[in-house]
Amino acid sequence: MPSKPQRVELVLETLLESIALAEEVGVCMAATVGFNEDDQYKIGLSVHEGVMNAFQYGNEQQREKKIRVVFELLQEKLVVRVVDQGCCFQLEDVPDPRSEANLMGDSGRGVLLMKAFMDEFAVEVAQGGGAEVVMAKRYPAPVRTPGSGRVKASKAVRKKRQG
Amino acid sequence: MSFQTSSREAGGVTVLDLEGRITLGEGSALLREIIRRQLSGGHTKILINLAGIIYMDSSGLGELVSGYRAVKGQGGEMKLVNLNKKVSDLLQITKLYTVFDIHNNEAEAVASFGANS
Numbered sequence: 001m002p003s004k005p006q007r008v009e010l011v012l013e014t015l016l017e018s019i020a021l022a023e024e025v026g027v028c029m030a031a032t033v034g035f036n037e038d039d040q041y042k043i044g045l046s047v048h049e050g051v052m053n054a055f056q057y058g059n060e061q062q063r064e065k066k067i068r069v070v071f072e073l074l075q076e077k078l079v080v081r082v083v084d085q086g087c088c089f090q091l092e093d094v095p096d097p098r099s100e101a102n103l104m105g106d107s108g109r110g111v112l113l114m115k116a117f118m119d120e121f122a123v124e125v126a127q128g129g130g131a132e133v134v135m136a137k138r139y140p141a142p143v144r145t146p147g148s149g150r151v152k153a154s155k156a157v158r159k160k161r162q163g
Numbered sequence: 164m165s166f167q168t169s170s171r172e173a174g175g176v177t178v179l180d181l182e183g184r185i186t187l188g189e190g191s192a193l194l195r196e197i198i199r200r201q202l203s204g205g206h207t208k209i210l211i212n213l214a215g216i217i218y219m220d221s222s223g224l225g226e227l228v229s230g231y232r233a234v235k236g237q238g239g240e241m242k243l244v245n246l247n248k249k250v251s252d253l254l255q256i257t258k259l260y261t262v263f264d265i266h267n268n269e270a271e272a273v274a275s276f277g278a279n280s
Contacts, residue, residue, distance in 0.1 A: 016188040041249065048220055052187055098258040104228055109221035109257050116256045 001033055001139050006073040011066050012051070014059040022069045023048040026080065029071045033078060033139055042117035043078065043137055049110040050082035050133045058084025058131050077119070077138045084130040091123045166190030167215075168197055174273040177206040182215030185223030194223070198230040198241075207239025208276045212269065214245035224253060231262065240264075244272040 010025060012018035026047035030040040051067055059065035068083040095101075097108035115121045118135040126132040166183040179197060184190055201209055211227070227243075234241040242264040246254065254260040266272035 019187065045220065048186070052220065052222065056187070103258060103262060104232060106225050106229070109224055112257060113221055113253070 001075065002073045005075070008071045010069040012069065014055055014061060014063050014065050014067060016055070018067055019048055019051045019055060022051045022067075022082075025069070026071065029073065030078060030137075033073055035078075035137070035140060039137065039140065043080070046114045046117045046135055047080055047082070049114050050080065050135065053110055053133065054082055054084035054086075054131070057089070058086035060086060077136045079134065079136040080118075082133040083126045085128055086130050088125045088129060088131040089123065166193055168193065170197070170201070173210075173269065174277070176208045176210050176273045176276050177201055178210045178212055178269070178273075180212045180215065184218040185216060185226065186218065186220045187222035191222045191226040194226045195229060198233060202233060202237050202239070207234060207237050209234055209239065209241045210269070210272050210276070211241065211243050212245055213243060213247070213250055216247065216250055219250055219253060224257060224259060228259065228262065240276060242266065242272055242275065244269050 008025065008029065010022060012022060023044045027040045027044040030043040035043065047069070051069060054067045055061060059067060065085040070081040072079040091111070094111045095105065095108040097103065097105060097112055102108060114133070114135055118137050120136040122134045124132045124134060166181070166185060166189050168182070169180050171178050171180070179201070181194070185194060198209065231241045244266045246265060254263070254265070264275065266275065
């Protein structure tokens with residue numbers, strides 16, 4: 001975890017390529033603070049889904065509209081904000097794709113995956129009236145070696161220190 | 164790795180071998196096109212081999228559902244084989260494992276088409 005909060009902000013065009021770019025940055029940020037590969041994948045996919053949502057539904061694929069993605073490394077968690085310039089949506093209006101009626105439908109799976117893969121998930125109204133998807137994942141607990149009480153750094157953190 | 168696909172026949176079943184990523188714009192549209200092409204060629208027993216899929220998003224899941232609906236609509240069957248852990252987890256979370264007939268090995272999957280027809 002960082003000694004003091006850090007923040008990275010991306011302002012992206014509404015393009016397909018922006019989805020992969022934001023995801024890549026998300027994975028890098030997650031690796032930096034010691035998330036393991038599985039969590040890096042989950043964070044990356046959540047960023048991917050958040051930006052894809054902004055691309056498709058928020059900004060309706062209008063290139064001139066911007067997608068803002070903010071990564072914040074706080075004391076105890078990584079926070080990701082994805083802001084679009086469309087109309088905000090209410091989380092309760094998103095269908096549950098697991099229900100019998102929606103299982104064969106086309107919507108709701110992206111939100112479901114973000115909720116499943118992150119520890120916190122919310123949708124707020126952004127300043128410009130668009131949607132602001134806010135999600136967070138708590139940092140992994142340090143691994144303690146049995147009996148010693150010593151804290152063992154995770155593999156990702158050790159790699160970073162060495163490299 | 165971008166999305167790639169090839170098709171072959173095994174025991175009267177069309178096997179679609181998929182590789183790479185199935186995401187919005189990358190593999191989703193191509194997967195839709197391939198399934199439609201098989202259906203228009205009269206191939207209604209389709210086995211999707213996901214062994215080479217390294218990544219899938221909600222758009223890819225949606226495309227599998229859409230393909231399944233299209234195949235069913237023509238009286239056919241579409242099944243899945245060789246899911247890796249990531250894809251398997253996505254199907255668990257979204258409950259799509261209750262929709263698809265999923266197999267771990269191809270021979271068993273191909274034989275299951277015969278058993279149901």
